[in-house]
Amino acid sequence: MTSIETPPVVVVLQLTGGNDYFNSVIPYTDSNYYDNRRSALQIAQDDVLRLDDKLGLHPTMGPLQEIYQQGDMAIIHGVGYQNSPRSHFRSMDIWHTCEPDIVGTEGWVGRIIRDLDPRGENPVTGVNIGQALPRALVVPGVSVASVADLSTYGLLTNIEEEARRTKILERFSNMYGQAIGTGAVKEYLGRTGLDAMKGADILKEGLSRYSSSIEYASDAIAKSLRDVAMIHTADVGTRVFYTQHGSFDTHASQPAVFDKLWTEVSNAISDFWADLREHDADDNVLMFLFSEFGRRVRDNGSGTDHGAAGACFAIGPSVAGGMHSEYPQTRSEALEQGDLAPNLDFRGVYSTILEDWLGLDAVPIVNGHFEKPGFVAA
Amino acid sequence: MERHEDIALMAHLMRRAGFGADRDELERLVDQGYEETVEQLVNPTDDIPPADDLLLYRYIPATETGGPNPMPGAANWLYNMVNTHRHLEEKTTLFWHQVFATGNSKVDNDNHLTAQVQMFRKHGMGNYRDLLIRVAQNPAMIFWLDNNENHKRAPNENWGRELLELFSLGVGNYTEEDVFECARAFTGWTINAKIPRQPYHRFSWSYTFRPEEHDFGQKTFLGHTGNFDGEDIIDIILQQPACARFVTRHLYNFFVADEAQVPAWDIEPPRDPDAIDYLSKIFVDSGFELKPVLKAIFLSDFFKEAMYQKVKSPAEVVVGTLRLTGDMKGPDKRLMEMGQQTNYMGQSLHDPPSVEGWQTGRDWINSGSVVKRINFVADHVSNPDLPGVQSIVRRVAKNGAQITPDALVDRCVELIGPLEISDDTRGELLAHAEDEGPISYATDVEYAELSRRVGDMLALIAATVEYQFG
16 A cells, blocks of 8 residues: 555556557567567567667557656556457456456456445446446446546436526436335435436536646547546545547557557546646556457468457556566467467456555455566555 | 226336337227237237348348347347337347346357347247257357357266256256256257358357267256256256246246346245246146246236336337337437447346346446436437327327416326326426426427427436336
8 A cells, every 4th residue: 555645546448459469568679579470560679669678669659658767657467367268258258357267247346346435425436437337347236427428427418408407407306305215126216316416416516627738639538538537636536437448459450550549548648647747636546457358479461360468557656667577478389379378367467456556355356366466666 | 097097007018018119009909908919919920020130131231240249239139129010029039038148248159149039039939848948059058158068078067057047947946966967968969160251250150969979878867867868857847846936937027026136036935926826837737838828927917016016127218218209210320329228228138247147126227327227218208309209299289279287297197108106206297397387389389399398398207216117
């Protein structure tokens, strides 16, 4: 745990679709990277953004190189789990529920929210920015505010005339209040309705107070992270944010797609942290990036197919910047079905966040004990 | 008033045995009679058309694709739910998807999820024994529960266990030894994979029996000993009194009233034990035919008295709203996005959270899903461009040239349901209507204003606690 006074906050950014680890964090002195397996995609040594004498970032990740050089970014290598099915949906499910062998029903982030706010007192303890609720946040009985777009979040936002809408919402509020005491399920519905309205009001108020000199780009991840910054700086008690960007499923035309995505993500992250610093609200935040798997070492001519091990990134003033765990072996014989082989279980990475950052007991959340990489500063 | 009660009962029947009906259809069905309507739902004649899949594939070919992505399949199914006239057939299909819950998160071959849904559509109201065998031989199910990994020398218990626990008997009605013996009997029930014709496409599966993988040895299962195969196991399962009770409790939970969650069934007695006794007997006496049980449900008093005793599932919210408002008829271009609406509310079709299906009843509701539910319905019922909304406005405006706030509330509550609301709720709706004063609709301008006010009232009703029940 760090010695911060405000409660720690986590921002999870999911890189949906399987990010190409081998071309994100590039072993630029490794001849295995420059052999004929990657001829369509490999980045010339001079173009790699160097982090140390072995590894560098893809040229589109300039803002992340800066963050790394300031010591605010940890790169966790070779993350995955045994017998990767190399299926997006199954893989994502495993990351979401921490259950590689059976189909799990509780999401790890939902469990965090339940632990942080066991009585469900704050309807915005957990906030998802996106349309559907990822399974990571789903636990029966745990409320999560799921916001597709903060500027239009709430009930009946299609009614443009504000006075009319306010009047109708007052009626809702009265009706939900009256449901209290009318039987278990109705009462629960009424309370949930009130919670939803309260959550929307809290977020809306936060939105109205927000002002910033940072000009975010107009792409989806920039908007999502700006929404996160707005809610976080409003200080409404949100402890876990979840959002995603994609699709990193670059089977074809990888250079174009991958470059665009990482340009967007890198800039959005950089703007996000600048925004938090401007509001003096960065100290208690840790950002965590993951993808459901890495991609195949050998390219297919214009892209890459599904792989196994990937990298996770942790960003923020409280992370122990630098490299953690080992970059997987790149020799052909060391690959697992042609893919970089995982050497660190993702549940250990979660455990670091849970125990060393949030101060929670990781075991019941990730379903066991796993080796923890030490990427949170002591 | 008799008319109101007949309409309310018919609306209840159509919400449960289908996805609801608009007022015109309800009136037609009341004229036709309740029993005749039940008969038509349970035994739809060949001239009652299903949704036209060929038309769908002609205009939105993407809904025929699958692979890793469950979205096209969900859109395909939504189209069927909105457009079919074989209401109970489609509702029963959804029922079996909830019971034999199979998810593309693992199957990763969505065409086979669609094929499974089509199988439920075709055989879901037939014989339960026949259906269990079809499920046991369904490629998506075989892969989902690892029966392709169930070998003579290395039995995999996944299918064997879920068959007993979730598909036929329920916890507490078999031993671990029975699970193992059951799994042995299904060894060799596996899938053949045909190599795909294009890169990145999925293998096309078909059921096959591999004798060399099958354990032909003697097995002891639920007190019976013999050289059983899967069909024998299913026959022994059907002899257990627990089986008919388990399946009819599922039917009761889906069609009549919310029960406790399935895993609690060996602890919690049924909500209505007499109803389960009654339906089980019919099920057994008919040789496990589903139609007599479904018919008995819809004709029973306990069904007729169970109006609004269930929290609507997201599929019921979405499809019911589309049917009420007349939206999304035919192969609409918005189908792919519309197919995700149930997902936003917590029910991703083709992708249940686990083999236990969705947690239903009050568990459909959380502060995220409630926002999606209310906004989806409210946006639809307040949209004056939709034919179903226009029809409601026309009915509100019939007789005379003006309407009191009182009558506005009553007519809207009647036409969106008819819904039963508490006095408190009615008080709020009335206060809202009174705030805006009396309404006349003698001129076009006034009629447009009436449209707006009816839309607002319907949106308010959609947000009530009462409206979350179906």
